Amino acid sequence: MGSVRLRGVSKWFPRREGEPLHVLQNVDLDAPDRSIVAIVGASGSGKSTILNIVAGLVRPDAGEVYLNGVPAEAFKDWRSMTYMFQDDRLLPWRTAAQNVSFGLEAGGVGRAERRERVAETLELVGLTGFADAYPHELSGGMRSRVALARSLVTRPSILLMDEPFSKLDPSIRAQMHEEVLRIKELMGMTLLFVTHDVEEAVVLAHKVVVLNPRPGRVRETRTIDLPYPRDPLSAEVAEQARLLRGSL
Numbered sequence: 054m055g056s057v058r059l060r061g062v063s064k065w066f067p068r069r070e071g072e073p074l075h076v077l078q079n080v081d082l083d084a085p086d087r088s089i090v091a092i093v094g095a096s097g098s099g100k101s102t103i104l105n106i107v108a109g110l111v112r113p114d115a116g117e118v119y120l121n122g123v124p125a126e127a128f129k130d131w132r133s134m135t136y137m138f139q140d141d142r143l144l145p146w147r148t149a150a151q152n153v154s155f156g157l158e159a160g161g162v163g164r165a166e167r168r169e170r171v172a173e174t175l176e177l178v179g180l181t182g183f184a185d186a187y188p189h190e191l192s193g194g195m196r197s198r199v200a201l202a203r204s205l206v207t208r209p210s211i212l213l214m215d216e217p218f219s220k221l222d223p224s225i226r227a228q229m230h231e232e233v234l235r236i237k238e239l240m241g242m243t244l245l246f247v248t249h250d251v252e253e254a255v256v257l258a259h260k261v262v263v264l265n266p267r268p269g270r271v272r273e274t275r276t277i278d279l280p281y282p283r284d285p286l287s288a289e290v291a292e293q294a295r296l297l298r299g300s301l
């Protein structure tokens with residue numbers, strides 16, 4: 054199971070000069086078990102900061118964070134959460150398989166089990182046959198699949214994604230959306246992601262949280278009540294995207 058709950062979260066970042074920067078104000082957010090929640094908002098509205106707070110990389114100055122129902126301070130199961138960034142952050146001197154294996158090595162998983170799980174996960178993301186390729190030998194879409202595999206190999210119950218597909222061509226991005234939905238169904242994790250792209254939010258998410266900037270606060274939480282898979286070119290998706298844009 055995986056769930057994320059924020060209650061009244063506020064954050065200030067100190068500045069070299071002047072008042073601290075008020076980045077988040079009283080943010081409430083719920084990503085229930087097995088849900089997909091998108092965070093959208095203008096640049097600087099604190100989207101990444103929310104993910105960083107959920108990941109335990111940044112401490113909130115006020116409010117509560119609950120992970121799988123447990124207050125973040127008491128949460129022990131950090132290995133059940135993974136974070137996928139905008140750039141794929143693959144290690145260039147490691148093959149695809151070795152990149153995917155990284156989290157398992159850090160977790161002390163034995164060699165035979167590592168090999169099995171890496172192969173399984175590469176298959177899951179459609180990269181069988183590319184285990185021994187180095188990142189520079191792979192296309193952008195394939196690198197993105199390796200990064201996804203690296204995030205999935207530990208079988209997380211919570212997956213955080215910060216604009217993970219924003220650098221891909223639209224057609225490759227659409228393929229990645231399909232992959233993510235398929236894999237999410239298979240593995241049953243909870244997905245919390247940040248995007249600039251309202252269509253991406255509508256195609257993927259059960260719920261979209263819209264942030265207002267300076268300081269970032271929740272303007273609207275919109276439920277996207279459309280069946281999956283969602284056609285990005287459909288009138289329904291366009292209408293939801295239009296409503297979200299209006300809110301932004």
Ligand SMILES: Nc1ncnc2c1ncn2[C@@H]1O[C@H](COP(=O)(O)OP(=O)(O)OP(=O)(O)O)[C@@H](O)[C@H]1O
Pocket residue numbers: 066067074076094095096097098099100101102103
């Ligand atoms: N560690 C930090 N120290 C100081 N300021 C920070 C830190 N992290 C973020 N900020 C500032 O906080 C504000 C919100 O940043 P954040 O990256 O969360 O916004 P965002 O909505 O994700 O933006 P973008 O869409 O441009 O990625 C920005 O003004 C940023 O410069």
